[in-house]
Amino acid sequence: MITTESLTKRYPRVTALDRLTLDIEPGVVGLVGSNGAGKSTLIKILLGLLAASEGRASVLGLDVVRDGSKIRERVGYMPEHECLPPDVSATEFVLHMARMSGLPTAAARERTADTLRHVGLYEERYRPIGGYSTGMKQRVKLAQALVHDPQLVLLDEPTNGLDPVGRDEMLDLIRRVHTDFGISVLVTSHLLGELERTCDHVVVIDGGTLLRSQSTAEFTQATQTMAVEVTDSERHPDGAAAVCAALVGSGVAVTADGRLLLVDVSDESTYDTVRDAVAGLGLGLVRMEQRRHGIVELFRPQTPDAQPVPFRGQHEKEGSRGSASTP
Numbered sequence: 001m002i003t004t005e006s007l008t009k010r011y012p013r014v015t016a017l018d019r020l021t022l023d024i025e026p027g028v029v030g031l032v033g034s035n036g037a038g039k040s041t042l043i044k045i046l047l048g049l050l051a052a053s054e055g056r057a058s059v060l061g062l063d064v065v066r067d068g069s070k071i072r073e074r075v076g077y078m079p080e081h082e083c084l085p086p087d088v089s090a091t092e093f094v095l096h097m098a099r100m101s102g103l104p105t106a107a108a109r110e111r112t113a114d115t116l117r118h119v120g121l122y123e124e125r126y127r128p129i130g131g132y133s134t135g136m137k138q139r140v141k142l143a144q145a146l147v148h149d150p151q152l153v154l155l156d157e158p159t160n161g162l163d164p165v166g167r168d169e170m171l172d173l174i175r176r177v178h179t180d181f182g183i184s185v186l187v188t189s190h191l192l193g194e195l196e197r198t199c200d201h202v203v204v205i206d207g208g209t210l211l212r213s214q215s216t217a218e219f220t221q222a223t224q225t226m227a228v229e230v231t232d233s234e235r236h237p238d239g240a241a242a243v244c245a246a247l248v249g250s251g252v253a254v255t256a257d258g259r260l261l262l263v264d265v266s267d268e269s270t271y272d273t274v275r276d277a278v279a280g281l282g283l284g285l286v287r288m289e290q291r292r293h294g295i296v297e298l299f300r301p302q303t304p305d306a307q308p309v310p311f312r313g314q315h316e317k318e319g320s321r322g323s324a325s326t327p
């Protein structure tokens with residue numbers, strides 16, 4: 001879907017992309033990086049809107065230098081920053097963008113109505129965009145990226161400025177763009193956690209260089225650890241400690257993480273041992289689940305000398321952008 005070869009973009013004061021080589025298959029792909037990592041620069045080069053300093057790139061098999069206009073016919077783009085005219089309605093704006101993409105008037109009208117329905121703006125479609133909430137504006141930007149039925153959409157920080165519920169809705173919508181219409185998606189975010197559940201594949205860049213490009217399943221491989229949470233009782237006011245002692249007594253390796261017990265699963269019988277230990281103490285089992293590596297964990301230092309990559313955790317608030325910190 002996208003390939004880059006030693007792609008480099010130098011601005012007078014900063015190298016935004018530094019010999020980036022990528023090979024991305026179709027699907028829903030997340031491009032993760034902290035602020036200034038080079039995500040928007042990469043997207044603009046892929047659209048043929050910005051010239052690279054060195055290297056090559058192609059999108060859907062088309063060269064970004066030679067075939068920029070062909071790429072833009074087949075690709076939808078949702079820019080990061082607000083760029084919507086306040087005085088027109090969503091219908092007028094998206095229809096205009098559909099016509100700009102070359103659709104005949106009747107088809108453009110039909111596609112506009114369908115797309116606005118798909119992004120959940122059908123009821124509001126005749127109101128001026130200036131009165132829309134941030135979430136509604138993001139949906140208009142998504143609708144104009146989809147209206148000409150592209151093969152691929154490039155979505156630059158589509159969850160920016162949204163509250164947690166708005167984020168979840170936008171991420172579900174993005175997932176459905178692929179499952180319902182078969183359109184491939186490249187979505188950028190500085191929040192690792194949100195891409196974990198949305199994307200099939202994640203590409204991580206930092207300072208314009210590639211850190212990782214891997215399937216989400218590989219990123220979040222299941223581990224042989226089970227998290228167990230139990231209730232307390234009058235007899236056992238610290239239920240977790242009591243279960244921990246019982247398990248250690250049965251030869252099970254277990255560590256306590258607050259109220260959570262992390263149990264090494266040596267084989268299937270470990271599940272029965274945990275159940276029997278909890279029942280034997282007369283406690284209730286709140287949770288017993290397999291632990292997975294979250295993407296965030298991958299950025300913890302691997303060696304004592306290694307520095308963590310400064311990505312922001314999912315729960316950090318918007319508005320503190322630019323002050324990157326370790327999750």
Ligand SMILES: Nc1ncnc2c1ncn2[C@@H]1O[C@H](COP(=O)(O)OP(=O)(O)OP(=O)(O)O)[C@@H](O)[C@H]1O
Pocket residue numbers: 011012014015016033034035036037038039040041042080157190
């Ligand atoms: N037109 C420009 N002129 C000079 N420097 C630029 C220009 N555009 C981007 N940069 C610089 O290039 C680097 C990469 O910027 P880019 O916008 O691609 O990052 P990003 O990962 O998209 O971050 P953000 O999410 O903050 O937009 C940054 O250091 C930025 O300041």
